[in-house]
Amino acid sequence: MELFLQRLVDGLSEGSVYALIALGIVIIYRGTGHLNFAQGEMALFSTFVVYQFGEWGIPIGIAVIMGMAVGFTLGAVTEVAIVRPISKKSPFAVFIVTIGLFQLLNWVDGAIWGGQQLPNTGVGSKQVRFPSLFPNNPTDFVTIFGANIKIQSLGVIALVGVLTVALFAIFNHTRLGLAMRAVAANGESAKLVGIRTGRVLMASWGLAAAIGALGGVVFAGISTNVNLGLMFTVFIYASAAATLGGFDSPGGAVVGGLSIGLIQNMAAGYAPKWVGQEMKVGVAFLVILGVLLFRPSGLFGTSRVERV
Amino acid sequence: MTSQTTLLNTRFLTAGYGPVTVLHGIDIEVNEGEIVVVLGANGAGKTTLMRAISGTIPRTGNIEFEGRSIKKDSTDAIVRAGIVQVPQGRGTFPELSVADNLLAGAYVRRDGAKAVADDIAKWYSVFPRLQERSTQRAGSLSGGEQQMLAIARALMSRPKLLLCDEPSMGLAPLITRELFNVIGQLNKEEGLSVLLVEQNANLAMHIASRVYLLETGVIVASGSAAELSADDSIRKAYLGF
Amino acid sequence: MKPLFTIKAGGPTSWAVRVVCAAALVYVLLWIPTSGSNSLIDTATTALTLMGAALSLNLLLGFTGQISLGHSAFFGIGAYTTAVCVTRWGWSPLKTLPIAFAVAFVVGALVSLPALRIKGVYLALVTLTLGVVFPQFIKWPKIEWLTGGSRGLTDTGFKFDKNNRTFELFGWNPWGNLRGENVKPFYFWIAVVIVLIIYLICRGLVKSRVGRSLVAIRDNSTAAAVMGVNLALTKGLVFGLSAAMCALPGSLTAMKGTVTPDTALLTVIGSITFLIVMVVGGAGTLWGPIIGAIVYQFITEKTGDWVEPDKIPSLLRPFFSWSKTPPAAGIFGLSLVVLMFVAPLGLAGFWKQVVGRVVAVVPKPAGSTTLEPTAPSDGIPTWQPEEPLAEQ
Numbered sequence: 002m003e004l005f006l007q008r009l010v011d012g013l014s015e016g017s018v019y020a021l022i023a024l025g026i027v028i029i030y031r032g033t034g035h036l037n038f039a040q041g042e043m044a045l046f047s048t049f050v051v052y053q054f055g056e057w058g059i060p061i062g063i064a065v066i067m068g069m070a071v072g073f074t075l076g077a078v079t080e081v082a083i084v085r086p087i088s089k090k091s092p093f094a095v096f097i098v099t100i101g102l103f104q105l106l107n108w109v110d111g112a113i114w115g116g117q118q119l120p121n122t123g124v125g126s127k128q129v130r131f132p133s134l135f136p137n138n139p140t141d142f143v144t145i146f147g148a149n150i151k152i153q154s155l156g157v158i159a160l161v162g163v164l165t166v167a168l169f170a171i172f173n174h175t176r177l178g179l180a181m182r183a184v185a186a187n188g189e190s191a192k193l194v195g196i197r198t199g200r201v202l203m204a205s206w207g208l209a210a211a212i213g214a215l216g217g218v219v220f221a222g223i224s225t226n227v228n229l230g231l232m233f234t235v236f237i238y239a240s241a242a243a244t245l246g247g248f249d250s251p252g253g254a255v256v257g258g259l260s261i262g263l264i265q266n267m268a269a270g271y272a273p274k275w276v277g278q279e280m281k282v283g284v285a286f287l288v289i290l291g292v293l294l295f296r297p298s299g300l301f302g303t304s305r306v307e308r309v
Numbered sequence: 310m311t312s313q314t315t316l317l318n319t320r321f322l323t324a325g326y327g328p329v330t331v332l333h334g335i336d337i338e339v340n341e342g343e344i345v346v347v348l349g350a351n352g353a354g355k356t357t358l359m360r361a362i363s364g365t366i367p368r369t370g371n372i373e374f375e376g377r378s379i380k381k382d383s384t385d386a387i388v389r390a391g392i393v394q395v396p397q398g399r400g401t402f403p404e405l406s407v408a409d410n411l412l413a414g415a416y417v418r419r420d421g422a423k424a425v426a427d428d429i430a431k432w433y434s435v436f437p438r439l440q441e442r443s444t445q446r447a448g449s450l451s452g453g454e455q456q457m458l459a460i461a462r463a464l465m466s467r468p469k470l471l472l473c474d475e476p477s478m479g480l481a482p483l484i485t486r487e488l489f490n491v492i493g494q495l496n497k498e499e500g501l502s503v504l505l506v507e508q509n510a511n512l513a514m515h516i517a518s519r520v521y522l523l524e525t526g527v528i529v530a531s532g533s534a535a536e537l538s539a540d541d542s543i544r545k546a547y548l549g550f
Numbered sequence: 551m552k553p554l555f556t557i558k559a560g561g562p563t564s565w566a567v568r569v570v571c572a573a574a575l576v577y578v579l580l581w582i583p584t585s586g587s588n589s590l591i592d593t594a595t596t597a598l599t600l601m602g603a604a605l606s607l608n609l610l611l612g613f614t615g616q617i618s619l620g621h622s623a624f625f626g627i628g629a630y631t632t633a634v635c636v637t638r639w640g641w642s643p644l645k646t647l648p649i650a651f652a653v654a655f656v657v658g659a660l661v662s663l664p665a666l667r668i669k670g671v672y673l674a675l676v677t678l679t680l681g682v683v684f685p686q687f688i689k690w691p692k693i694e695w696l697t698g699g700s701r702g703l704t705d706t707g708f709k710f711d712k713n714n715r716t717f718e719l720f721g722w723n724p725w726g727n728l729r730g731e732n733v734k735p736f737y738f739w740i741a742v743v744i745v746l747i748i749y750l751i752c753r754g755l756v757k758s759r760v761g762r763s764l765v766a767i768r769d770n771s772t773a774a775a776v777m778g779v780n781l782a783l784t785k786g787l788v789f790g791l792s793a794a795m796c797a798l799p800g801s802l803t804a805m806k807g808t809v810t811p812d813t814a815l816l817t818v819i820g821s822i823t824f825l826i827v828m829v830v831g832g833a834g835t836l837w838g839p840i841i842g843a844i845v846y847q848f849i850t851e852k853t854g855d856w857v858e859p860d861k862i863p864s865l866l867r868p869f870f871s872w873s874k875t876p877p878a879a880g881i882f883g884l885s886l887v888v889l890m891f892v893a894p895l896g897l898a899g900f901w902k903q904v905v906g907r908v909v910a911v912v913p914k915p916a917g918s919t920t921l922e923p924t925a926p927s928d929g930i931p932t933w934q935p936e937e938p939l940a941e942q
Binding site: 035036038083086087090091093094096097098100101102103104105106107108109111112113114115233234237240241244274275277279280281282283285286289290293294297 | 661689690691825882
Binding site: 179180183185186187191193194197303 | 384412463
């Protein structure tokens with residue numbers, strides 16, 4: 002029971018980070034039909050920026066908000082200056098460009114803050130101690146049904162929960178949200194009702210990168226250190242989450258993220274010999290393959306995901 | 310006729326897709342309070358004309374709206390100026406509810422939630438079927454209902470000029486008639502100006518103040534509905550009766 | 551602008567150019583292992599390895615319009631097939647090549663099929679995940695008995711001892727010798743042969759009728775479906791072939807002696823490296839990956855020690871001295887972005903443009919085969935997930 006509760010909380014807290022990044026993936030995919038492979042690296046860059054703000058003595062709470070602003074700018078500028086002009090050429094070009102950004106951002110992080118480039122699994126990377134948003138000393142835990150649950154984990158779940166509720170409020174009850182949904186549903190018609198689709202797409206990329214920044218900071222807190230491979234595995238899990246939930250469903254991204262977090266932690270915990278730490282990522286792989294085989298549109302996606 | 314103020318006025322409007330030019334210098338006029346119908350067969354360039362006016366494709370030549378050139382305006386600016394296009398076929402937002410579709414139609418309005426809610430109620434009374442389905446996803450509506458939704462959505466922005474792209478397309482004759490009646494009614498009661506492109510001449514002629522014939526990107530004839538119906542050769546070639 | 555010269559394809563001038571180029575190529579290939587330094591031979595071998603992998607990746611793009619981010623896994627499958635066969639069953643390394651080819655083919659086809667049935671970015675996603683899973687899978691305790699876990703395997707290559715044959719030619723052996731005194735040229739030649747095989751397969755397919763119909767399928771999937779072609783199966787087979795070819799240079803790395811799951815080219819880094827090599831050289835062109843590999847290896851090695859500011863050439867020092875890591879990764883990341891704007895067909899495409907300004911090649915009459923079908927007429931490789939879903 003204690004172990005189960007612990008794994009449940011661990012799974013949910015990691016899963017909520019996957020959900021955030023998956024939300025970013027889905028927001029961008031709905032708007033433009035592109036999968037942004039640099040999603041995780043944009044988040045990592047913002048995370049390092051937050052770390053830097055912390056080093057300069059800015060309180061972590063303010064630093065996070067500033068980091069999200071940096072993330073928003075990064076995402077918005079990327080859309081306007083790079084993705085929009087290139088998407089007129091071909092989807093292939095967009096794909097290559099996001100891979101290029103992935104590589105470039107990862108290198109920039111390493112060049113500024115040090116560490117081995119590229120997403121390895123952290124081998125040999127310089128590890129940076131990261132300031133946590135929540136109390137995270139060995140004594141900071143609460144006991145529920147005999148299980149010692151870290152306050153950190155509960156805080157993460159709560160924070161992501163609040164943010165998700167806020168995001169859905171934006172989607173469903175604001176002008177921007179209405180515009181985003183309209184653009185996702187029918188870009189041409191969105192123009193015809195007077196929506197500035199360009200600005201909406203810019204805002205989508207910005208929003209995706211901003212929540213990614215929060216996801217990065219939160220995940221760095223759980224992991225207690227930051228290295229250049231940090232967000233890469235998160236991106237993989239988040240992609241699996243988006244596939245599971247349906248690539249064009251924000252609700253699906255959240256459910257998918259939490260599920261992947263749970264499945265992966267439970268599997269690693271209850272089948273240490275079969276899954277263990279090594280094959281955690283294998284879970285993501287199997288989920289993606291399984292979904293593609295049996296339900297290509299995911300749990301909540303629309304069936305617009307076409308067969309060839 | 311000349312006493313009426315000109316609302317929309319295109320001079321040598323040319324447009325196309327990439328290297329292909331579809332419209333070769335179109336001159337049309339829509340006066341305030343008129344329903345102007347552009348008739349043309351498949352491939353004549355009807356949809357292109359709509360798109361060129363609403364600014365969703367690049368165009369050359371001049372377009373004036375209320376005496377001001379909108380040639381360089383983007384689509385959203387044109388919508389804010391008061392021209393709204395009802396796109397061909399299912400131009401709704403299929404994943405959004407009917408109510409949200411209407412809300413999106415009011416996107417450019419700045420006169421507050423109350424006024425928008427009043428308008429939604431008004432169009433619900435004109436199209437009662439939409440009210441019954443207000444919480445359903447637009448994609449689940451029938452073709453006729455979607456077309457009504459598209460028109461209601463366009464009207465939500467309180468346009469001065471409504472562009473209708475083949476509203477009869479894919480609809481049963483009865484529903485088409487109902488639709489044209491509604492458009493005619495709106496024109497009489499609200500003074501709404503309409504520019505409508507159609508293939509289905511018979512119904513459109515009934516409500517038209519003036520008619521243009523469009524053939525492979527060129528206007529080949531124009532006049533009142535009565536004048537055109539009276540011309541034997543035109544009637545046989547284009548109107549089929 | 552009118553080109554300065556015109557050459558008739560198939561005419562004497564054209565043949566003269568070809569002969570000169572071929573002679574130069576042969577000369578370079580002979581010069582490196584005989585007169586080059588050991589480090590040059592190493593560099594050349596690595597470049598050839600990258601060439602092989604990027605060529606196989608390029609075949610996939612050319613024929614299915616899709617991209618894999620998991621070719622490092624197939625590369626790794628090649629390496630581990632060779633390593634396991636040699637260490638566990640004592641095979642001769644060269645004989646493991648066909649096995650590596652076959653294993654990678656099967657895995658590639660199986661993994662790609664579910665993704666290829668669906669439009670969109672799924673193949674990229676599935677393969678990316680595969681690339682991440684592969685090294686983890688190798689470390690999996692359940693199969694440590696076979697793969698050696700995270701420590702990897704040693705003695706996976708050739709056994710050099712005094713009794714091996716030397717294959718001397720009048721006392722001269724440009725291919726190194728198997729008695730362990732001079733082995734680098736030997737690896738070099740294996741790499742050359744592997745690249746040659748891959749190049750010939752690609753070239754043969756591209757210029758064959760089968761290849762042409764495959765390209766037609768890529769460009770118009772509806773037409774192909776109407777013709778009754780099983781699109782997913784065809785693409786799956788091409789994917790399998792691409793994966794299988796990528797396993798060959800992977801085998802070569804194992805032949806050098808050790809394999810560990812953290813070897814860079816066996817992780818996702820490898821996949822991204824292959825992609826960079828392909829795009830920088832020219833995606834969708836036959837010669838692109840070859841040029842790309844040379845450029846990639848050259849820049850990577852030249853800038854490898856630029857972490858210390860005094861190693862940077864003084865002209866470039868202000869631009870790079872702030873960086874705590876070598877700039878190669880950043881240079882290539884940036885060049886992917888920039889190339890898509892200015893030269894979508896990479897250096898090969900750029901080269902063609904430049905040469906086209908100076909020399910015009912008059913093609914043979916219709917029906918001949920001088921064009922490269924992999925480069926679509928608009929100059930940009932098309933990619934299968936055509937429209938954003940939002941516009942449907």
